[in-house]
Amino acid sequence: MxxxxxxxxxxxxAGKQEVRAGQLILAEVDMVLGNDITAxxxxxxxxxxxxxKVFDTAKVAIVPDHFTPNKDIKSAEQCKMIREFSKRQxxxxxxxxxxxxxxxxxxxxxxLVAAGEVVIGADSHTCTYGALGAFSTGVGSTDMAAGMAVxxxxxxxxxxxxxxxxxxxxxxxxxxxxxxHIIGMIGVDGALYSSMEFxxxxxxxxxxxxxxxxxxxxxxxxxKNGIFPVDHKTISYLAEHxxxxxxxxxxxxxxxxxxxxxxxxxxxxxxxxxxxxxDNTRTIDEVGDVPIDQVVIGSCTNGxxxxxxxxxxxxxxxxxxxxxxxxxxxxTQKIWKQALQEGLLEIFVDAGAAxxxxxxGPCLGGxxxxxxxxERAVATTNRNFVGRMGHPKSEVYLASPAxxxxxxxxxxxxxxxxxxxxxxxxxxxES
Amino acid sequence: MKAKGSVFRYGDNVDTDxxxxxxxxxxxxxxxxxxxCMEDIDEAFITQVxxxxxxxxxxxxxxxxxxxxxxxAIKASGISCVIACTFARIFYRNALNIGLPILECPEAAxxxxxxxxxxxxxxxxxxxxxxxxxSWKAEPFPEFMQELIKADGLIxxxxxxxxx
Numbered sequence: 001m002x003x004x005x006x007x008x009x010x011x012x013x014a015g016k017q018e019v020r021a022g023q024l025i026l027a028e029v030d031m032v033l034g035n036d037i038t039a040x041x042x043x044x045x046x047x048x049x050x051x052x053k054v055f056d057t058a059k060v061a062i063v064p065d066h067f068t069p070n071k072d073i074k075s076a077e078q079c080k081m082i083r084e085f086s087k088r089q090x091x092x093x094x095x096x097x098x099x100x101x102x103x104x105x106x107x108x109x110x111x112l113v114a115a116g117e118v119v120i121g122a123d124s125h126t127c128t129y130g131a132l133g134a135f136s137t138g139v140g141s142t143d144m145a146a147g148m149a150v151x152x153x154x155x156x157x158x159x160x161x162x163x164x165x166x167x168x169x170x171x172x173x174x175x176x177x178x179x180x181h182i183i184g185m186i187g188v189d190g191a192l193y194s195s196m197e198f199x200x201x202x203x204x205x206x207x208x209x210x211x212x213x214x215x216x217x218x219x220x221x222x223x224k225n226g227i228f229p230v231d232h233k234t235i236s237y238l239a240e241h242x243x244x245x246x247x248x249x250x251x252x253x254x255x256x257x258x259x260x261x262x263x264x265x266x267x268x269x270x271x272x273x274x275x276x277x278x279d280n281t282r283t284i285d286e287v288g289d290v291p292i293d294q295v296v297i298g299s300c301t302n303g304x305x306x307x308x309x310x311x312x313x314x315x316x317x318x319x320x321x322x323x324x325x326x327x328x329x330x331x332t333q334k335i336w337k338q339a340l341q342e343g344l345l346e347i348f349v350d351a352g353a354a355x356x357x358x359x360x361g362p363c364l365g366g367x368x369x370x371x372x373x374x375e376r377a378v379a380t381t382n383r384n385f386v387g388r389m390g391h392p393k394s395e396v397y398l399a400s401p402a403x404x405x406x407x408x409x410x411x412x413x414x415x416x417x418x419x420x421x422x423x424x425x426x427x428x429x430e431s
Numbered sequence: 432m433k434a435k436g437s438v439f440r441y442g443d444n445v446d447t448d449x450x451x452x453x454x455x456x457x458x459x460x461x462x463x464x465x466x467x468c469m470e471d472i473d474e475a476f477i478t479q480v481x482x483x484x485x486x487x488x489x490x491x492x493x494x495x496x497x498x499x500x501x502x503x504a505i506k507a508s509g510i511s512c513v514i515a516c517t518f519a520r521i522f523y524r525n526a527l528n529i530g531l532p533i534l535e536c537p538e539a540a541x542x543x544x545x546x547x548x549x550x551x552x553x554x555x556x557x558x559x560x561x562x563x564x565x566s567w568k569a570e571p572f573p574e575f576m577q578e579l580i581k582a583d584g585l586i587x588x589x590x591x592x593x594x595x
Contacts, residue, residue, distance in 0.1 A: 024575045026594060041459045041499055048586050067457060074457035124497040124521055140499035140525035142585050150594050154524075154575065188444055189491035193520050222491060224520055277444060364453040364496070383495055385448045387471040 002252025004160040005227050006195040009135040009249055013118045021159035021256070029059070031112060032147035033121030035103055035360075036064035036075065039082045041141035042122055046148050054089050055151035061093035061112055062086050063103040066360040071367040101332025101358045104128040104216060104300035109332055114238055115230045116247030120144070120153050125300050125382065127218045130227040131211035133234055133248055137225045158195045158224045161186075162257040165202030167266035172416045174310070175210030176302055176380065176400040179217040180271040182263070184281030191223035194258065197251065198228045202265045208237045209306040216301050217382055220278040270415050272378075273398035276386045284403060284415035294325040294377040295408040296389075297401050298356070299363045302380035303331030305338050307401040312344040314405035314416050315351040321411030327369045329356035351408070365389045371396075378407045432553045434511035434532065435561075436483035439469075439476060440545035445488050446495035447522065451504040459500060461507035468504040482509040485551070487543045489515065493522025502531045512551050514558060514569075516540045527576055530584040534558065536569040553580075 003011065003018060011019040013027040034042050039062050046054075054060050062082055067075035086094035093112060100106060104125050107113050115133035119126060124138035139153065147153050163182060183190070196218045198211075206214075211228050218226025228234070230248035238246065269283040297303075297311050308330060320326045328348050330336040336358065339345050348355050362369030363381040371377055371390030376397065379389065384396035397413060406416040449471040451464055458464065469476040486492075486505065492515035493501060502525050505513065513526070516537040526533045532553060539558040543549060547562040559566040572580065582588035 024573055037453075037456045037498065037500075041503075044459070045586050049589055066453075072457060078457060078459075122497060122499075124495065126497075138497040138521050140497055140502075140521060140528060142499060142528035143524065146528075146585050146589055146594065149589060152594055154594075156573075188494060189517065189519070192491065192517060219495075219521075222494065222519060364448070366453050366456075383446075383448065385446045385495060387452050388448050392471040 001256055002254040004195060004197050004251045004255045005133070005229070005249050006135050006160060006197065006225060007157060009116055009118060010155060010157055019157045021157055023157045024154065025157060026152050026154055027118055028151055029120050029147050029153050030117040031059050031061060031119040032144055033061045033103060033107065033119065033123065033126060034144045035066050035123055036068060036079050036082060037066045038122035038141045038144060040078045042144035042148065043082060043085045045142050045145035049145065049149045051149045054091065054148045057090045058092050059151065060091050060148055061107060062091055063095050063100055063106060065100060065102050065358065066364065067366050068359055069097050069357065097357065099333055101335065102300045102303060102360055105304055105331035105335065108132060108212065109241060109334055111242035114242045114244065114246035115234060116249050120147050124219045125216050127223065127225045128212055128216040128300060130215035130218065130225050131208060132238065133228060133230040135225055135227065138219060156193070158193055159258045160195045160197045160255070161191050162260040163196060163198050164200035164260065164262045165198060165265055166200050166262060167202050167264045168205045169265040169268060172270050172402045173265065173268045174400045174402065175206055175213035177268055177271045178265065179214040180273055180278070180281050180398060181268050183217065183221045183279045184271065186221055188220060188277050188279045189222040191218065191221040194223055196221065196223045196226040198226065203228060203231065205265065207306055208233055209304040212304065213301055220382060270400060270403050272403060272413060273384055275384050275395040275397065278384060278398060287413045290376065290397065290413040292378050292407060292412060293375040294327065294369065294371065295404050296327050296362050296369055296377055296379040296381060297404050298329030298331060299360065299381040300331065301382040302401050303329060303335065305335050307380065308335070308339050308344050311401045311405040312347045314402060314419070316347045318351055318409050320352040320408045324408050324411055326351065326353040326408040327356060327362060328353045330358060332358055362389060378404050378413055380404050433550060434483060434485065435550040436481065436485045436511055438543055438545060438547045438549050439473070439480065439484065439486050440543065441472070441486065441488040443489045444491045444494055445472070447493055447498050447501035448495055450493065450501040451498065456498065456500055461503050464500050464504040465507035468508045477508060480508050480510065483511045484509060485549050486510055486513045487515070487540055488513070489540060490517045492518050494519035497521045499525045499529065502526045502529055506531045514539055527579050528585040534569040536567055539567040539569065542567065
C-alpha cells in the first residue's frame with residue numbers, strides 16, 4: 001500500500017521508509033512558529049525543560065501579530081516578554097511591527113516554508129503552508145516549547161481524505177468559496193484527525209493565494225492539515241520567495257484515502273457561512289436579506305494582494321453604504337506597500353474604508369473592529385463562533401473578499417454579480 | 432488515579448473561543464483565565480464549578496483556535512476530567528501535553544446528564560455514572576500517550592529523556 005503526500009513527508013522526517021495512518025511517530029521539524037498569544041506560554045514551558053538554547057535559531061519564528069500594535073498594557077507585557085526571549089536566544093526570525101505581518105501570510109512571503117517541509121506552529125492556522133506542498137499543522141504552546149527545545153514533535157500519522165477538484169471556477173468564485181463549500185459539505189469535524197489532500201486538474205485554475213486560503217481553513221473542517229500538489233505555480237512562487245532547495249512529494253498511485261470527493265469547480269457559487277459555525281453555509285443565491293453593520297477584509301485567510309485587488313475592483317469609484325464600517329487590513333507590510341503602489345489603498349479610502357496596519361486584531365475579537373451586542377459583520381476571516389469578533393450576541397458571516405466588498409456597498413450580504421456596475425459609481429469618477 | 436465530581440454537560444463543537452474568549456488572552460495566568468472559563472456559553476459555570484467536577488460533551492470538543500489557554504482554564508477552574516464523544520485534534524494534544532485528563536467515550540457521553548455524579552478510574556478507563564449506576568469503558572490511550580500522561584505532560588516527559 002502506498003503513501004499520501006502527508007505520509008511521505010512525515011516518513012522522511014521521522015527517518016522511516018514508510019508510515020501508516022494511526023502510527024505514532026517522532027518527527028523532526030523544519031520550523032517552529034509562535035505569536036504574542038501563544039509564545040509567552042511556550043517560553044515559560046521552554047524554561048522549565050532545562051535546556052538553555054533553542055535547537056536552531058534559524059528554525060524558530062516568533063511573530064507578534066495578534067494584539068499588536070499593542071492594544072493594552074497586558075498585551076504590551078506579553079510582547080515584551082517574547083521580544084526579550086527572542087533577543088536573548090538570538091532567534092533569527094523575530095518580526096517586529098513595521099516589518100511584520102500576519103504570521104501565515106508572512107512566513108511564505110519571507111521564504112521560511114518550502115515544499116516537503118514539516119512546520120509546527122502554536123496557531124491553528126499554521127496549516128496554511130500546505131498550499132506549498134509542505135506538512136504544516138497547528139499545535140499548542142507546550143508543543144511549541146518542546147519543538148524549540150529538541151526540534152521534534154510527536155504526531156499520529158493521519159488518514160487522508162482526497163478532494164479531486166475539476167473544472168474552472170466562474171468569475172466570482174475564489175478559493176474561499178471552494179473551501180467554504182467543502183466545509184459546508186463535510187462539516188466542522190468532517191476531516192477530524194485527517195489530512196485533506198487536494199488533487200485534480202481544477203487546481204491549475206487556482207492561484208497560490210487561492211490555495212493559501214483553502215489550506216488555511218482545513219482546520220475549520222477539523223483536519224490536521226490540508227495539502228496541495230506541487231505544480232508550476234508552486235515552483236514559481238518558491239523560486240521567487242525561498243532561495244534554497246526543497247523536495248516536492250507526490251502521492252503514490254495506490255495511496256489509501258478513507259474517503260474521496262470530486263468537486264466540479266464550475267458548479268460552485270459564491271458561498272457564505274452563517275453564524276455560528278463555518279459549516280453553516282449557503283450559496284449567495286440563498287442568503288436572503290441580511291443587513292450588516294461592519295465589513296472586515298483581511299486576515300491570514302484573505303489578506304493577500306489578490307484578495308485586495310478583487311476587493312478594489314468592486315469598490316473602485318463607489319462608496320460604502322451610509323453607516324457601514326468597512327475595515328481593510330492587508331496581511332503583511334509588503335502587501336500593504338504593494339497595495340499602496342498599485343493604488344488600491346486610495347480606492348479603499350475613497351470608498352470610505354479604514355485601512356489598518358497588519359494585525360490579527362478584529363478576526364479573533366482582539367481589537368480594531370469589535371462588534372457590539374446584536375451587530376452583524378461580513379468578514380473574510382475564518383471563524384464565526386459565538387463571540388468570535390466581540391459580543392457573544394453579535395454575528396459573523398464568513399465570505400470571500402468579493403462578497404465582502406459588494407456587501408459593504410449595499411449594507412447587506414450581496415454577491416458581486418448582483419451589483420449594477422453603473423449604479424453606485426462615484427459621479428466624479430465616471431466623468 | 433480516580434476523579435469524582437458532578438457534571439457540566441455541553442453539546443457539539445464547543446470551541447476554544449467560548450472556552451476562553453480571546454478578549455482575555457492578554458494574560459496567560461491560569462487563575463485569571465479560569466475566572467472566564469466557558470462564560471460565553473455558560474455564565475453560571477465558574478460560579479458553580481467545584482474541584483473535581485467533570486465536563487461531558489458531544490462531538491468535536493475544543494475545536495477552533497489552538498490556544499492552550501483553553502485546557503489551562505478548564506484545569507485551573509477545578510475540572511478533573513473532560514469526557515466527550517470526540518475531541519478536536521489540537522485540544523486533544525494540548526490536554527495530554529499539559530496533563531488535563533480527557534477520555535473519548537461516545538457511549539458514556541450519551542448516558543450522562545447535567546448534574547449527574549460521575550466517577551472515572553483512569554487506570555482502567557472505567558466511567559461510572561453514580562446517579563444511574565451505569566458504567567462504560569473508554570478506549571485506552573496508545574502506549575506513547577499513556578507515558579505522556581504518566582509523566583504529567585510533555586515537559587516532564589522531555590525532562591525524563593522521552594524525546595531524545
